[in-house]
Amino acid sequence: MAPNLTEKTSSDRLRVGECLVVLSSREVHLPGTRKTPRLTPKSVGVLLALARKPGQVVTREELFADVWPDTMPTNDVLTQAVTQLRKAFAATGAEDGASYIETIAKTGYRLLAPVAWEASADATAIDAPDAGGVSAAETAIAPMQFGVRGKHRRLRRHVLLVLGIVLLLSTLVMAWLLWGRAAPVAQDTTVADGNRVLGSPARPYRLITATEDVEVNPSLSPDGALVVFARERDNRSSLWIQSVGNATATPLLATPAGASDRFPVWSPNGRSVAFARFLAQGDCEVLVVSATGTGLRRVTRCDGTDMLSFDWAPDGGSLLFGSMTGRYASRGIRSLDLASGRWSSLQYAMGADDFDYAPRYSADGKKIGFVRNPQVGDMWMMDADGSNAQRLTDDAAEIRGWSWLGSDEMVFGRRIDSESRLYRLDVATRLLRDMGIDNAQSPAVSRGGGNLVFMRSHFQSGLFRIPLGANGGPPQRLFASSARDGQPMVSPDGAQLAFTSDRSGTFALWWARLNEPASLQVIEGVRPEARQPMDWAADGRRLLVTGRDVDGAPGIYEVAPEEGHWVKLAVPAGEPLQAVYGAAADSLLVVERGDDERMALTLFDRSQQPWKRLASLEGVSQVRYDRAGQRILFTRLASGGLWQAAPDLAADSVKLVHAEMPSRWRYRTWAVAANGAVEYQDISRECSSRLTAIAGDGSSQCLDATRFSAGNGLSLAPDGSAVFIALALTDSADIGMMRIPQRAPRRVMGLAKWLLP
Structure with a gap:
């Protein structure tokens, strides 16, 4: 038992x-x-x-x-x-x-x-x-037991040997990485033993200019030791040069009275600088000067151009130009031989409405990168001979300057909400990384690598109501804050105002009644898109807002602002960028971008599910509906100017309203009043914010001689008696400089993620 x-x-x-x-x-x-x-x-x-x-x-x-x-x-x-x-x-x-x-x-x-x-x-x-000294159990079990255990012991020894080798190699690699790291700087640590504070965290960059002027368009010498930039003062600019240390900048050359020098680009050998000079009456020329400010010579004219861009070829014998407008207009990217003055165009695929901007050769000279349609565009790349053109990003973003990081990586500025940030792009994997630098744009990298400079802006804007014409009166500040307020859109009855702002710490949509400041409230849950204006329904109860969801996907939201309610509309478009109410109760006009990156204006009937497409126009960048004139007003990607069409978008109804205003770059700074008045806001030499009537007598009014406006939308009082606009309260820019941080390693068979370069 x-x-x-x-x-x-x-x-x-x-x-x-x-x-x-x-x-x-x-x-x-x-x-x-x-x-x-x-x-x-x-x-x-x-x-x-x-x-x-x-x-x-x-x-x-x-x-x-x-x-x-x-x-x-x-x-x-x-x-x-x-x-x-x-x-x-x-x-x-x-x-x-x-x-x-x-x-x-x-x-x-x-x-x-x-x-x-x-x-x-x-x-x-x-x-x-x-009798042999072995138990009966051992006699039965031993032959099997010791044979198996011997094998197990040998296997364990081999496994332990391999593990030992791996641990040894890991120790050596870690020791090498730790040895190669720079010693920590005491100032980079905020808190040491106990509560002893040592200093604020170090930024990854430092500012090398800090004047009251606005410094823009930096360019680094090939060795990264010198930077040349444009300094703006009194609506004019001149070129200055200094070392990347905090030395005092000196003028590169004397700028003639009434002229402005911009867009400096250092030659590959570091001996010359190419730049653009803008003269009176829209005259323009591209010049080359030595790094000492001597030997000035003109290489080409660029009269009347809009969004001029150029860069040196790797051998320094030619300049590479982007698409040009004006008297010397040319579609696509082309090269200018400096010795002979001959132009040669690159043969590559581009759409009829495409505008290719800021072309630049890679460090090895084998690739050309460029921005296609920088207002709502993406980064592109092709071989130096024009073959294999391919899109690298798919964001319909507002690109603000870019540069190569070596031959397989880019850095560019992109407007996000109310600011511009720097991003680096791996051209092989298409992986995009935020560099953690806010309010930054126009990056430039030294050809020898190592150093990066950029423009860092300090911009704060406020909302103003400014009377127009004979009404007179001083500007009225609306809903004051210490943040960036923009896109003020007044309702058709003139009683409500919707706008965007980061006054709460995050970029959001706000609403208020103009005569009731206490009614000001944020519309929770809607992340508006800063580039596109909002549109009020005729009854003033609803508002169409372009926004992005939590995943960054664009969409159209219909908001009842007084109640704080909203709904995301089921627009049958791959990438809706703007929407306005049409003539009929259930009609909507949507600016969309297709899979081929082509922009189009589409008229939808949303009374049917799914929405029914009624008509479409190609190449449209922004749209408004003129209720008084019963017409659709829009701008185009391919050119400056304003166009109109019938409410049904009939092709034979399309005609030109104005050939020059708005310009291609300032395609958002125009508005339509309830009485049909159309006004365009731009900049002149004497006025930082000027409003000009596109229709009628073309009269102009200087809104503010010294303060620039935010370039993302304005609105007119229903009777055209006043403009609602965001003006700069503080507006300055300095040049920042930093060492280029090493990028994260690419994964190879899942192992490289454990190793640093």
């Missing part, structure tokens, strides 16, 4: 059916077999719990309490333990493992095989040596 299994025995051998379980080694033996399975400690615990009640059902709860006390295991761990026991018994060749342990559905398990501890006497008999 078996001993009481609830009592502790002196033996560590438990007989289960035909198998002998040695508890000290957790091995399962059967004489005459070559396999010796080893159990886990939890499997042994389950076996002992079942062995205490042989032939009886042991519930899962009892097993959990006995084997996994003070924990909350899942059923899976118990199932795994039982499975291992069955496999161990089956592996010895005794019987099927399931015949040893039975599963009781939804209850627990039962041990079917007879169990017994090896009695002390039996253990003595088993362990007693025979």
